[in-house]
Amino acid sequence: MKETLRYLAGLAGPSGYGSNSTAEQITEDFSCIVPSHLTAIITGATSGIGAETARVLAKKGVRIVIPARDLKRASELMEEIQKESPQAEIILLEVDLSSLTSVKRFCTQFLSLGLPLNILINNAGIFSQNLEFSEDKIEMTFTTNYLDSIFFIASKLLKSTSQGASTTCYVALSPQLEGVTGKYYADCNESNCSSLANDESEAQKLFKQTRAVIYKRLGQPAA
Template identity: 50%
Template sequence: MISLNIVIVKKVVTFFSLRIFKAAAGKAKPMKATLKYLAGIAGPSGYGSKTTAEQVTQDSSCFYPSHLTAIITGATSGIGAETARVLAKRGLRIVIAGRDMKKAKEVRENIWKESPNADVLVLEIDLSSFASIQRFCSEFLSLGLPLSILINNAGLFSQKLEFSEEKVEMTFATNYLGHYLLTEMLLEKMVETAENTGIQGRIINVSSVIHSWVKRDGFCFNNMFNGTNYNGTRAYAQSKLANILHAKELARQLKAKNANVTINAIHPGIVKTGIIRAHKGLITDSLFFFASKLLKSTSQGASTTCYVALSSNTEGVSGKYFADCNECNSSSLANDESEAQKLWNNTRALIQKRLRQAAT
């Protein structure tokens, strides 16, 4: 993740610097948005860039019945672990879905230290493996638990070209295909739970602002899963764009079926880590101070996920994109419904083909 973090920080600093430059030239709107972000000024939701997951879930607009169950992928560290901690603290049953069982159990132990009565389950999943996803879903469904919240949080960034056991480029397989299949296999349970409880099911795809780096002429399904002309940052950005398109198309299908389940995509923000400080020289001292003001803490990074998952303000909202706990605009490509349907159809065909091959 080192290279990706540095690339993102440099681009974000450049982006905000350009906004300020344009504002100085007489364009006040970019300057206003930049200052709003830096100051953490609340948007229409009442929250902003500085809001933490704790603050969001303390609000009376959030609900968390004791029988609510949430699955969180990639909850073994970072934003995923913080999301699990805060939701468990509010009384939800948490299923930590992770590849590293040692880390998953450590997260569970830390949650129990703070919330001794928390109901936390640990189940193994490798999102790059269709077989592992099938085993996970079979194991979870055999427990007979309801399912109201699915947070597709796990993310992979790989500098080198690697392939999954299904011969799919690893970043695309993990970040997008794995979550697509996981969602498909758990969707019936979510619809059933919503019907039985009257509580709307919510699916959250954790995307990224860097989805907007992808240009229309560079978004080719075959190239993505084959890893043609591979570039790690581009592959990551494409997978995050795919997460938004997935949310848009599934939202359309759920609405057509009158299912009481929503799906939205979110940008958690760029979270402050030790990696950034360790590479201060690469960013340059003159930019480091500015860059540090643009980065979020882990709890601030988890806030938008918790807001979309629990707030009454997002009741019935589906197929949208959120950042800083507010609905916002994604790229024009991410808003293209025909592109979303095309990606859905290609994805479904690929997964069915790979599953048939595995069965023979």
């Protein structure tokens, strides 16, 4: 209950930021300390939180790699970002995240660029009530449409796009988190995962099942 009230009130935590903090706000103090030549891959960056994350990180001098199925939309986003930040370096690479073949091709293309991968932000996500399968016979979900009323409620009670991107940018650039790994953050502060997320036995099961599926799709014997 206390955490819910803190979230609704937007109270700042130990980091100095809270649920109402925006990506712009939490990166204002990082401009002079962000290392040069950082490279970030951001999936799902053509809209929403992903696009805001790309915009803010690019503004801070981070080289942005955008894997996108819709290159036209990605190009439009690149133009928008570079209009605000003319020096921004943005690389567009085509990929369909529902296709293992496409993902492998993307990885090959990225490696051929000879760039470091300093930041990986897996932002892409889709959801559907129906069970569907990709070309690789792996389950995937499709984007669902929401009624205007749901959009209205979300815009009033949930975070804005800029607020939603704040924690991502905080974790990516905050000097306080250099060398920190294996932690969970919410509203720019360290938080606790659910008991299921911390269940080591479930994590091992998921890892083994995922590895088995990948090896099967690649036509290789399980390790």
